[in-house]
Amino acid sequence: MRIALLLALAALFVAFPLAFPWLAFVFTLVISKGFAALGVAVLLRAGLISIGHALFYSLGAYTVAYLSRGAGVTDLILQLAGAVAVSSLVGLIIGLFMVRYRGIFFAMLNLAVSMVFFTLLSKLYALTGGTDGVRIGTPTLFGTTIERDTLESILLYGGLVLAFGVGYLVHRYLKSPMGEALPAVETNEIRLEYLGIAVPRVLLAAYVASAGLAGLGGAMYGLLVGHVSPELAYWTISGQLVLVAVLGGIGGVVGPFVGAFFLEIIRSFAVIYFDNIWNLIIGAGLLIVIFFLPRGLYGLIERATQRGPRR
Amino acid sequence: MTAPLLSVRDVHVSFGGVRAADGVDVEVRQGEVLAIIGPNGSGKTTFINLCTGYVKPHAGSIHLEGRDITRNTPRQITKLGIARAFQIPQLFTEHRVIDNLMLAVAARQGFWQVLAPLDQPAHRQRATALLEMVGLQDQAESDVATLPEGIRKLTDIALALALEPRLLLLDEPTAGVSSGEKFPLMDRLMNVLRSQGVTAVFVEHDMDLVRRYADRVIVWNQGKVVADGPPDEVMNDPAVLRDVVGVI
Ligand SMILES: Nc1ncnc2c1ncn2[C@@H]1O[C@H](COP(=O)(O)OP(=O)(O)OP(=O)(O)O)[C@@H](O)[C@H]1O
Ligand SMILES: [Mg+2]
Numbered sequence: 001m002r003i004a005l006l007l008a009l010a011a012l013f014v015a016f017p018l019a020f021p022w023l024a025f026v027f028t029l030v031i032s033k034g035f036a037a038l039g040v041a042v043l044l045r046a047g048l049i050s051i052g053h054a055l056f057y058s059l060g061a062y063t064v065a066y067l068s069r070g071a072g073v074t075d076l077i078l079q080l081a082g083a084v085a086v087s088s089l090v091g092l093i094i095g096l097f098m099v100r101y102r103g104i105f106f107a108m109l110n111l112a113v114s115m116v117f118f119t120l121l122s123k124l125y126a127l128t129g130g131t132d133g134v135r136i137g138t139p140t141l142f143g144t145t146i147e148r149d150t151l152e153s154i155l156l157y158g159g160l161v162l163a164f165g166v167g168y169l170v171h172r173y174l175k176s177p178m179g180e181a182l183p184a185v186e187t188n189e190i191r192l193e194y195l196g197i198a199v200p201r202v203l204l205a206a207y208v209a210s211a212g213l214a215g216l217g218g219a220m221y222g223l224l225v226g227h228v229s230p231e232l233a234y235w236t237i238s239g240q241l242v243l244v245a246v247l248g249g250i251g252g253v254v255g256p257f258v259g260a261f262f263l264e265i266i267r268s269f270a271v272i273y274f275d276n277i278w279n280l281i282i283g284a285g286l287l288i289v290i291f292f293l294p295r296g297l298y299g300l301i302e303r304a305t306q307r308g309p310r311r
Numbered sequence: 312m313t314a315p316l317l318s319v320r321d322v323h324v325s326f327g328g329v330r331a332a333d334g335v336d337v338e339v340r341q342g343e344v345l346a347i348i349g350p351n352g353s354g355k356t357t358f359i360n361l362c363t364g365y366v367k368p369h370a371g372s373i374h375l376e377g378r379d380i381t382r383n384t385p386r387q388i389t390k391l392g393i394a395r396a397f398q399i400p401q402l403f404t405e406h407r408v409i410d411n412l413m414l415a416v417a418a419r420q421g422f423w424q425v426l427a428p429l430d431q432p433a434h435r436q437r438a439t440a441l442l443e444m445v446g447l448q449d450q451a452e453s454d455v456a457t458l459p460e461g462i463r464k465l466t467d468i469a470l471a472l473a474l475e476p477r478l479l480l481l482d483e484p485t486a487g488v489s490s491g492e493k494f495p496l497m498d499r500l501m502n503v504l505r506s507q508g509v510t511a512v513f514v515e516h517d518m519d520l521v522r523r524y525a526d527r528v529i530v531w532n533q534g535k536v537v538a539d540g541p542p543d544e545v546m547n548d549p550a551v552l553r554d555v556v557g558v559i
Contacts, residue, residue: 172428173425173426176424176427177423178424183403193384194363196390
């Protein structure tokens with residue numbers, strides 16, 4: 001049943017952009033944000049709210065920019081892999097420090113570090129192009145140059161395949177002892193230590209994974225938009241990622257993608273038809289989810305498609 | 312005589328003005344079942360907290376088979392073979408009973424697997440066997456958050472057993488367990504411990520249980536060990552009867 005539901009969602013992602021080409025951009029953005037929100041959701045499983053993951057999101061995009069301009073690495077796959085590697089590594093370094101904190105301290109420290117990063121991006125003009133940001137050229141794929149239009153298709157359909165692959169790996173991780181220990185960190189950290197489990201190590205693994213996911217999403221974003229500026233590291237983006245994760249549902253892998261879908265679709269339509277109130281719609285949606293849908297929008301979809309036993 | 316498994320020497324700790332351990336000397340011998348009795352607030356739980364590194368003594372030392380563990384963390388001490396069950400059950404309340412057990416089994420058998428499921432046959436079998444030891448086989452799929460106190464207590468004990476410790480510290484294992492279930496539970500528990508050669512220390516308020524299951528009893532009062540010996544001897548001591556058993 002769940003597989004059928006996933007395939008239906010995937011079919012929707014393939015079919016609609018064929019009918020309405022402008023949706024290809026929006027859907028790719030959904031996948032990109034979905035990856036980053038999934039990273040945030042992994043930490044939320046342990047009750048840790050990061051309001052700083054825009055750091056890793058923008059780091060992914062800047063890594064692609066640097067690879068293509070500074071290092072001459074033009075291959076799309078190498079760029080994505082490089083972005084994941086760099087953001088995971090930075091996640092490891094920052095994570096070593098973060099895993100000692102819980103609750104509001106964890107949230108605020110992530111915010112603080114990301115704002116330092118935002119400032120560096122803006123000030124270090126020679127390295128980052130300052131507030132104007134940097135252009136990201138169209139990459140090559142297996143040595144062949146590709147057109148801008150082709151790139152969009154590759155990012156959408158390739159991104160979809162990647163979402164399934166990476167999503168499956170994250171699913172496996174969440175069901176593994178290390179993944180199942182995450183909610184246990186929130187409910188009873190002391191008992192985990194009394195089972196001989198090193199909680200900081202459990203959290204560090206989660207932090208690195210979440211940073212890598214956010215970096216992957218950011219790299220996709222950079223390639224899609226063809227430009228990256230410090231704005232992408234601003235705290236509002238971090239907040240949006242948390243919002244997307246909670247909106248979609250943090251229990252599983254699909255939720256954050258559903259949340260990203262909801263956000264981007266509403267934004268696309270609202271900007272056209274009722275410019276001023278789209279924030280209001282998102283806010284109301286979030287309130288409804290928090291009060292009535294503990295498992296997020298994806299939980300709702302799942303429930304709606306599950307039939308009770310028939311007599 | 313063989314060297315003691317655990318030896319606690321002249322340990323002091325106080326909280327504010329309260330002396331929870333005031334020059335405590337205790338030796339736990341290999342293979343024995345040692346009961347700790349004493350009035351409320353006399354420092355029994357603190358003793359377990361000290362032995363497992365949760366509370367650090369202000370003075371004194373604690374050795375496990377000659378190895379100094381006075382400054383070690385609960386995790387390090389767990390790894391060295393001391394497991395502990397809590398007076399107030401400490402469980403993972405967002406998980407089912409069986410998941411709680413499987414986490415403990417995984418902690419023992421190899422925890423750092425990223426892609427292998429927690430719920431794998433080896434973990435589930437062992438977890439189920441542990442639940443049978445405490446008589447909870449029918450509760451495997453229950454959510455921990457909804458369970459009555461007695462069942463949570465048993466789950467907590469099963470978590471400690473999952474670690475296959477050399478030394479098991481039980482803090483009032485039968486508190487919250489219905490009176491008809493106390494003896495059957497202790498029977499099962501003692502069978503498991505004896506068959507695996509596990510040394511055990513249990514804090515207990517029920518004197519009938521102490522008489523029946525303990526090889527030795529130590530009596531706690533106001534942070535001090537006031538008596539130490541075989542159950543029939545200690546528990547017929549007039550001073551102990553007056554100051555401790557009488558007020559429990
Ligand atoms: N972490 C702590 N902080 C402050 N005081 C504490 C702490 N732990 C124990 N105490 C105090 O130390 C004394 C001994 O407490 P402890 O829990 O060891 O007693 P106990 O013998 O286990 O009692 P009970 O039979 O009620 O479980 C009590 O007065 C208690 O209030
Ligand atoms: Mg106590």
